[in-house]
Amino acid sequence: MPRNSIITLTSDFGLQDHFVGTMKGVMVSINPDLAFVDITHSVQPFDVFDAALSLAQAYSYFPSGTVHLVIVDPGVGTARRPIVASTEKYHFVAPDNGVLSLVYEREERLSVRSISAEHYFLQPLSNTFHGRDIFSPIAAYLSKGVDPARMGGEVTDFVRFAAPRPKSAGNGNLRGVVLKVDRFGNLITNITARDAPGLFRTDPPPFKISVGRREVTAIRSAYAEGAAGEVFAIIGSMGFLEIAANRGAASKLVEATKGMDVMLLLEDAAGRRPESLPGD
Amino acid sequence: MPRNSIITLTSDFGLQDHFVGTMKGVMVSINPDLAFVDITHSVQPFDVFDAALSLAQAYSYFPSGTVHLVIVDPGVGTARRPIVASTEKYHFVAPDNGVLSLVYEREERLSVRSISAEHYFLQPLSNTFHGRDIFSPIAAYLSKGVDPARMGGEVTDFVRFAAPRPKSAGNGNLRGVVLKVDRFGNLITNITARDAPGLFRTDPPPFKISVGRREVTAIRSAYAEGAAGEVFAIIGSMGFLEIAANRGAASKLVEATKGMDVMLLLEDAAGRRPESLPGD
Amino acid sequence: MPRNSIITLTSDFGLQDHFVGTMKGVMVSINPDLAFVDITHSVQPFDVFDAALSLAQAYSYFPSGTVHLVIVDPGVGTARRPIVASTEKYHFVAPDNGVLSLVYEREERLSVRSISAEHYFLQPLSNTFHGRDIFSPIAAYLSKGVDPARMGGEVTDFVRFAAPRPKSAGNGNLRGVVLKVDRFGNLITNITARDAPGLFRTDPPPFKISVGRREVTAIRSAYAEGAAGEVFAIIGSMGFLEIAANRGAASKLVEATKGMDVMLLLEDAAGRRPESLPGD
Numbered sequence: 001m002p003r004n005s006i007i008t009l010t011s012d013f014g015l016q017d018h019f020v021g022t023m024k025g026v027m028v029s030i031n032p033d034l035a036f037v038d039i040t041h042s043v044q045p046f047d048v049f050d051a052a053l054s055l056a057q058a059y060s061y062f063p064s065g066t067v068h069l070v071i072v073d074p075g076v077g078t079a080r081r082p083i084v085a086s087t088e089k090y091h092f093v094a095p096d097n098g099v100l101s102l103v104y105e106r107e108e109r110l111s112v113r114s115i116s117a118e119h120y121f122l123q124p125l126s127n128t129f130h131g132r133d134i135f136s137p138i139a140a141y142l143s144k145g146v147d148p149a150r151m152g153g154e155v156t157d158f159v160r161f162a163a164p165r166p167k168s169a170g171n172g173n174l175r176g177v178v179l180k181v182d183r184f185g186n187l188i189t190n191i192t193a194r195d196a197p198g199l200f201r202t203d204p205p206p207f208k209i210s211v212g213r214r215e216v217t218a219i220r221s222a223y224a225e226g227a228a229g230e231v232f233a234i235i236g237s238m239g240f241l242e243i244a245a246n247r248g249a250a251s252k253l254v255e256a257t258k259g260m261d262v263m264l265l266l267e268d269a270a271g272r273r274p275e276s277l278p279g280d
Numbered sequence: 281m282p283r284n285s286i287i288t289l290t291s292d293f294g295l296q297d298h299f300v301g302t303m304k305g306v307m308v309s310i311n312p313d314l315a316f317v318d319i320t321h322s323v324q325p326f327d328v329f330d331a332a333l334s335l336a337q338a339y340s341y342f343p344s345g346t347v348h349l350v351i352v353d354p355g356v357g358t359a360r361r362p363i364v365a366s367t368e369k370y371h372f373v374a375p376d377n378g379v380l381s382l383v384y385e386r387e388e389r390l391s392v393r394s395i396s397a398e399h400y401f402l403q404p405l406s407n408t409f410h411g412r413d414i415f416s417p418i419a420a421y422l423s424k425g426v427d428p429a430r431m432g433g434e435v436t437d438f439v440r441f442a443a444p445r446p447k448s449a450g451n452g453n454l455r456g457v458v459l460k461v462d463r464f465g466n467l468i469t470n471i472t473a474r475d476a477p478g479l480f481r482t483d484p485p486p487f488k489i490s491v492g493r494r495e496v497t498a499i500r501s502a503y504a505e506g507a508a509g510e511v512f513a514i515i516g517s518m519g520f521l522e523i524a525a526n527r528g529a530a531s532k533l534v535e536a537t538k539g540m541d542v543m544l545l546l547e548d549a550a551g552r553r554p555e556s557l558p559g560d
Numbered sequence: 561m562p563r564n565s566i567i568t569l570t571s572d573f574g575l576q577d578h579f580v581g582t583m584k585g586v587m588v589s590i591n592p593d594l595a596f597v598d599i600t601h602s603v604q605p606f607d608v609f610d611a612a613l614s615l616a617q618a619y620s621y622f623p624s625g626t627v628h629l630v631i632v633d634p635g636v637g638t639a640r641r642p643i644v645a646s647t648e649k650y651h652f653v654a655p656d657n658g659v660l661s662l663v664y665e666r667e668e669r670l671s672v673r674s675i676s677a678e679h680y681f682l683q684p685l686s687n688t689f690h691g692r693d694i695f696s697p698i699a700a701y702l703s704k705g706v707d708p709a710r711m712g713g714e715v716t717d718f719v720r721f722a723a724p725r726p727k728s729a730g731n732g733n734l735r736g737v738v739l740k741v742d743r744f745g746n747l748i749t750n751i752t753a754r755d756a757p758g759l760f761r762t763d764p765p766p767f768k769i770s771v772g773r774r775e776v777t778a779i780r781s782a783y784a785e786g787a788a789g790e791v792f793a794i795i796g797s798m799g800f801l802e803i804a805a806n807r808g809a810a811s812k813l814v815e816a817t818k819g820m821d822v823m824l825l826l827e828d829a830a831g832r833r834p835e836s837l838p839g840d
Contacts, residue, residue, distance in 0.1 A: 014463035018338040021319030025341035039581035046527045058578040061585035074527050077502025127502045129517030183574035222637025222687045237689030247606045294743035298618040301599030305621035326807045354807050357782025407782045409797030
């Protein structure tokens with residue numbers, strides 16, 4: 001048994017209210033030996049995919065035995081189920097609304113249970129704050145080593161959605177999307193090196209990325225390699241293609257936001273340079 | 281003795297400066313075994329009641345032995361006293377400016393001491409950051425088990441204010457106030473189920489709540505039960521009547537902010553529907 | 561050996577992304593017994609001096625053995641070196657870009673090493689997130705007691721800049737600068753009591769401070785001593801002259817921001833009152 005159990009927290013609760021502190025109080029009352037790590041509480045309110053993305057980028061860096069608590073729960077108080085998903089290394093505690101979809105995508109062996117053992121819940125049970133009354137105590141008992149099998153039966157019909165994948169736009173071109181704008185204004189797209197292997201060769205062919213008001217034709221391997229004011233492509237720390245700038249916010253320079261289309265035009269098989277979009 | 285002592289922090293210091301980190305450094309230098317839980321540092325600057333409210337919603341969820349440190353201290357450097365208020369389960373460390381008023385209201389047995397034992401303070405003592413120089417070391421020594429009686433004499437003239445209570449507006453109608461707007465845009469009022477028991481029956485009589493630019497006539501038991509764009513009443517997780525919307529910010533929909541009046545009109549004894557405010 | 565090792569974190573990563581949580585996951589995987597204290601993650605993006613300032617105000621309050629991790633790293637992925645600077649009490653882990661300059665200024669005995677022992681790094685090593693792949697593991701191994709001598713050779717040509725010092729403007733007058741605006745709107749200048757000892761006597765001579773749109777002629781020893789709407793000078797908790805207001809934001813009242821000039825005019829030797837700037 002590890003000396004300190006770790007519970008990570010990912011939520012849309014923000015830090016301006018008492019919500020997160022209250023949940024930690026509940027958990028530390030059940031397991032005084034645990035340590036918390038906040039992944040983020042700034043998930044866009046009610047945005048299940050945004051939470052899924054933050055969790056996916058962080059969870060695998062934690063030690064075996066970590067409990068990942070994820071609460072973006074627009075359906076609180078309704079029939080949506082609380083679940084615990086367990087892998088060989090981790091437990092994930094969340095509402096069954098798809099917020100664990102990227103975990104399901106990445107983890108091969110996974111057992112998902114619908115939590116029904118109400119004696120673990122806080123009483124009286126509210127209809128509006130299951131983070132406090134259901135999810136926190138469940139996470140804390142898991143961190144103490146309680147077997148998830150004691151919390152509810154296994155289910156296979158849990159909610160999951162497919163992460164948005166870039167789509168072929170003909171001639172090896174790709175139509176992707178901005179998944180997220182990070183703190184620095186980098187635009188995180190859903191295009192990976194695997195989707196566009198040519199782009200990440202040592203000597204890539206000419207390409208053009210259309211996003212927001214700009215066409216990007218340069219690729220850099222470090223942010224600091226960009227010239228002043230230049231907007232360029234780069235492979236970010238999670239393997240996604242990013243649109244970035246050196247000491248500047250690409251999001252402002254290209255006037256792009258989350259959800260916007262990203263069109264990647266690669267030199268075609270005939271060696272023609274990517275001049276325009278098909279159908280332009 | 282618990283293995284890890286817990287100190288919670290509630291302040292208006294924000295997270296953009298070094299203030300909170302510095303205080304934790306002071307505390308962990310005195311008691312290396314303690315663990316911190318932030319309740320919030322986003323209390324409105326100088327807003328003693330806002331801090332009182334966040335603390336009141338969170339403190340009772342912590343284990344026995346927790347020290348609750350609360351610093352909203354516009355009077356720092358003046359004669360206002362540092363105090364420690366002790367109940368059977370907790371110590372509360374704060375400036376004597378009323379920030380513990382809701383604790384005084386909720387706790388029956390309470391001993392309040394004026395902290396005068398300067399040998400616990402950091403030296404040199406600043407006039408501008410008693411959070412670091414007085415309150416943090418006091419909290420840390422309490423977490424190590426130092427008896428508060430060694431810190432100063434008991435006082436009974438501590439500053440307290442009454443939480444704003446809804447007022448009768450005739451015919452069982454109530455005039456309340458928006459105490460707070462939370463992260464999701466829910467308007468937390470000062471009206472409780474006890475103030476308006478009829479409203480929270482299984483089959484409530486017709487009612488009308490005027491707040492901001494809207495009249496609210498529906499009550500829901502879960503956020504997700506609201507229709508798209510609907511603004512409704514709900515009992516929140518701390519027992520207060522909230523004005524809310526499903527996956528939306530009621531504060532924007534009704535254009536209401538903290539401090540605004542909330543008028544609750546109930547069907548009167550004669551069964552007449554609440555058409556208008558008295559005097560309209 | 562202390563029971564819990566402490567790592568503090570200072571960065572420009574913000575809290576809305578997964579960055580900080582991921583780094584903590586890396587560290588706690590290496591050293592399960594450590595505790596984290598965030599100093600701030602709200603350093604202005606890429607602003608090395610802003611980080612240096614926050615760190616300088618906090619680090620000395622931590623217990624011996626603390627590892628201070630500081631990441632503002634616009635040069636990530638380039639040849640800028642990762643370094644560890646060690647004093648008798650602390651290790652500082654940072655990119656070699658001057659972010660430790662104020663530590664170098666304050667600490668007399670200091671050994672700085674260029675980190676080259678790649679077997680401590682996370683693999684695969686990204687070009688865009690050395691906070692996760694290099695700095696976090698190094699900090700964690702230091703917290704476990706690994707000797708920094710095993711991480712790389714000593715260097716003396718580390719990057720350092722001089723903190724901006726107030727300049728003489730003749731007649732004992734000083735031209736300083738606003739280093740920072742804190743959460744409360746206080747303007748932190750680079751003028752210390754040592755720079756203007758006359759100002760901080762019990763009975764200071766007449767003076768005038770020009771900043772933004774205001775001339776400040778009052779000095780107070782506590783924020784609460786200011787009259788309503790008054791803007792005054794005060795010595796802040798780190799020894800810097802601040803321009804402040806009682807329960808108000810001086811930054812708004814004087815319309816001043818970070819980087820603005822602050823002109824301090826003292827009564828001259830001949831006892832003439834400070835009417836105007838030289839050359840006005």
